[in-house]
Amino acid sequence: MPAAVVGDMVLGEFVIHGWDLARAAGTLLTCNDEAAEAVRASAVAMGEQARAMGVYGPGVPVPPDAPALNRALGASGRNPAWRA
Secondary structure, eight states: OOHHHHHHHHHHHHHHHHHHHHHHTTOOOOOOHHHHHHHHHHHHHTHHHHHHTTSSOSOOOOOTTSOHHHHHHHHTTOOTTOOO
């Protein structure tokens, strides 16, 4: 795979699973908008394939004016409002 693809995947792993861990621990993850937007773009680009492979759940609708991290989470099948 090209390094840019692997880089996008690793960033997504850190941000999305970092959010999973933070929420499970009852805390919040902070992420700058540039990183969150890169994760969102990657999640949208590979969304159908990721869903077919069971990597992502169904997309969660998030308002277009929501924070970038929330839009990235929704694109990956996570509900940004979820709490442990």
